[in-house]
Amino acid sequence: MSPHRIALLFNANKVYDRQVIAGIGHYLNSTRVEWDLFMEEDFRSRMRDIHQFRGDGVIADFDDPEAPDALRDLPIPVVAIGGSYHDPAAYPPGVPYIATDNARLIRLAYDHLIEQGLGRFAFYGIPPHPGSRWAQEREHAFQAIVDEESVEGVVYQGSPTSAGGWGTAVEELVTWLAELPKPIGIIAVTDARARQLLQACVIGGFAVPEQIAIVGIDNDPMAQLLTRIPLTSVIQGAEEMGRTAAHLLHQMLRGMDCSGTRVLVPPVGINVQVSSKYQPMRSPHVMRASHYIRQYGCLGIKTEQVADYVGVSRTVLEEHFKRELKQTVHQVILKHKLDTACELMTNSDTPLADIALRCGFTSLQYMYAVFRREYDCTPRQYLDLHRKTAAT
């Protein structure tokens, strides 16, 4: 028997779509199912051409507003992938639907911020658009939570992202952030939006996470790469969505009626990074200084520059650091460099000499000397020890 010919209709330019497709691949690899998969070379879908497709089944991204109409009269099984809706009537009728559970994504981000000790919240979304109804669903979920729990919650949709309007959009975002009561926890509708927030915080001089704690959604490595302050992000169950869709289509090709099946997949994790590790601090000077060190600590900065940024004398800043953190400014900068070096050693294959330079040590020899002094071992020994503890 020749393999079933299956079309995957996704715009796989985002990490979410790629994970869904990876999940479909995992399902096929775990079984003896052979599918002849049809995708465009650029991993983008052309819904309008699908009626010419001589195949056996389709898995399609129903967040694409063209999908329901384009696929309605197709005589072969179709499985829909998309965002969940709070209104059951919003789902396309007669099609099995695998959804990322928008309400649970927001709940996980919100609970995380609550656990950090925050009591005020905001949501940074995107303006309504037919291709991103999921964003409105996330906004709705946020509104429902803050209403239910009677806490302060502000929603800001901002402007659509465009090259021409970028300057104004950033200015408006900074203005919005300036007007928010602080400290506050902000949930961004995606990591792409969270990255814009982080950038606006740097421009506006708001300390992250001391004044503004931020959680994104997608756990997108690209967004992570483009921010100085590592971003906390909710991880969607996208691979599981792909596995589920493949399983349903597999059953439908064997004749099972799955038209009424709807599966909501909750998030599978949250990658907790600095952007949400809110700790109440009493001294605004220490707060601003910590914010500066987190951004530029690896660029060879000295106490002098930190004090300049904060706008106080070295002596005053040192007093505040001693009282609040029981450390000197220099010690905190050094700690930041060492932490970054350890992070890079554990999670990347970067050569040690490059790590030394990237973390603001003047040479590899100097980094060795600092490790010896602070941890009484070499960087390599430190790493071995760390790996061993992680394994046991």
Added chain:
Amino acid sequence: MPVSNATAWGQLPDGRPLHRWTLRNARDTQVEISNLGGTLLSWQTPDRQGRVGEVLLGHADAGQYIDSNAYMGAIVGRWANRIRGGRFRLDGIDYKVDRNDGGNHLHGGNYGFHLQRWDVETDGDDLVLRLVSPEGDGGFPGEVSVELRVRLDDDGTLDLRYTATSDAPTPLSLTAHPYFNLNDRRPDIRDHVIRIDADEFLAIDAGAIPVGRQQVAGSAFDFREAAPIGSRLHWPDPQLQLVGGFDHCYIPRQPAAQAPRVVAEVVEPSSGRRLTVESDRPGLQFYSGQKLTGQPSRHGDAYGPFAGFALETQAFPDQVNGPEAEGAILRPGVVWRQHTRYRVDTL
């Protein structure tokens, strides 16, 4: 850390007093165990933020444990899980044991190990529980002596080492039966993400008795890659419909040299807590807690469906009536051993 002294904890219907003991480690974790059924009453441990919370379901008092049919936290014996029709043949003799689950035997019968008063003594960091199960207990042959050594390690591992001997051949399968919910702020485990290291599970009939091995590949039962429990419940699968969720025995890859191997890992994203189960047993029963509805909770209210899940390390259900029956028989002169480790830590 040394085990605490005994604290009074209610009494049996015949007036004999019951007690509980507390195990602590150096990292803010504490586990409470009672001599009623060797029951794990409570397990409190920090979440991602260091906030200590409860990860086990539990009843409010000893009376509720005695009246309950949920086997909550208890040590289950002589036979964990089911025996078809409560019958088996051993060395040419037919035995009939208690039928307490719709015509089948379940979890030791009407007066299983979970309802018995164990002898408990402390031994430094260890808590040692002993029970002598008389000839004919639940209908089973032979007098069986069981010792369970419990220890709480600093890495959050609750280490359970069982030994047992018998003066006559008898089936034996013991398990701990804790229900976990790693997020004490949400009374529903469907957002927990589970991984089970098994290529096969035992498909069951309507009476929950195994009918044969089945590959997990391509089915809702494939947790070799971690997946949320809740969304799998919506996969169209007749095996799930039979019992309203998961209540099936997995067959983890076989242990090397009788040493415990990791059989399952469960992560709760919100709290950041992670449960790891290691065991040397051939079977792992995964129960998603769909029938917990109405069970009284320690807070005075009632649990709902999916309030907790259980991962029970044991022999295969009804193994005594199958081709591998001999593997589940304890004979005189042999020391039966089981080693299971539950570890709760954070990501």
